[in-house]
Amino acid sequence: MNISKKQQILDSALTLFSENGIDGTSTASIAKAANVATGTLFHHFPNKQALVYQLYLATKHDLSVQFSSQLSEQAPLKDIAQALWNNGLNWAIKHPEKLRFFQLVTVSQLLSASDKANAMEQELGMVMRLISAGQSSGTFARHPIELVALNCQGQFNSAGNFFIENPQHVDDQSYREASFAMFWNALCPLV
Amino acid sequence: MNISKKQQILDSALTLFSENGIDGTSTASIAKAANVATGTLFHHFPNKQALVYQLYLATKHDLSVQFSSQLSEQAPLKDIAQALWNNGLNWAIKHPEKLRFFQLVTVSQLLSASDKANAMEQELGMVMRLISAGQSSGTFARHPIELVALNCQGQFNSAGNFFIENPQHVDDQSYREASFAMFWNALCPLV
DNA sequence: GTCTATATATAGATAGAC
């Protein structure tokens, strides 16, 4: 019942960041939304950047867990890929503020290039292994892996944004399948 | 020889926005970089938001011109698509700060959903016509057009970011072709 | 049109009582 003040701060920060941007959200407004004094906020986090980074790590972990949930690694590659894709989309649809926060952090320069690479490695570990497996088996084209990874991330963001902005199509299988078809086909050898 | 002060302000703003983000850039720093007084900046633009919007419109126009340049509309669909893709990538590589500014505006909520749709219509008019033509001829799958458009935008941003962050691969044809192959295949009917 | 000087608000962060 008693959510810790620290967690309240993180929750309020996520909401406000997604609504107003990171720079557009003051620490004072976060504290107010969390029903907490500014002094309390700065007791739990040395500064605003640390708060953002901690929230980023938590969100990243949350996504990676959702990606991997209920995945049967013995299934055919395409079934795994589809399950992964739907896991990701369902997460984005359920937590639009998290997807948006992710994109805010990505486009801001809070993270160095190596930080981003590291993050992608973990956050999309499941996806990276899938790509490697597909390339080895010849199902996927042998494109440079970093290029493919960024492409997947971009397509995922696009699809997530689409369903968030068009909730009427969330349960429309033709839209779901179209988004997966584009994702899957992009990985395959040239037709 | 004599670039107008207003243009100097826009140029400096673009550079600083791409480096520090929009909210992370003060009007004072823009004026300083442009060798202009803050009063001059606010003489040319009623407020910061108007400056951002005007810069956005100019950048959007710049991109749409580059997309369409030297395109022979009689060529086979795939040749047109490849020319379009390379036009876009070359623009991004040549003007990384413009691609970045675009992404900053996209992720910020300065633009309403309808503004974004409008912008996409114009900015990517060439691309949209290409998609429609391909769908009509059966070359492309008949996925929902808005979903496809967002997907293309996402893949373009990803590829642009990749080449900007990995300049050593800019002239590597295998990377160029890989990025186009993913883009093209995503549009095709399911293999 | 361009400048200097300044008004006004708000930001991130700290001090110290409880």
Added chain:
DNA sequence: GTCTATCTATATATAGAC
């Protein structure tokens, strides 16, 4: 750990001389 009160810097924007 949590609060109130406050410091200090910086932000956007304006006024008015030139």
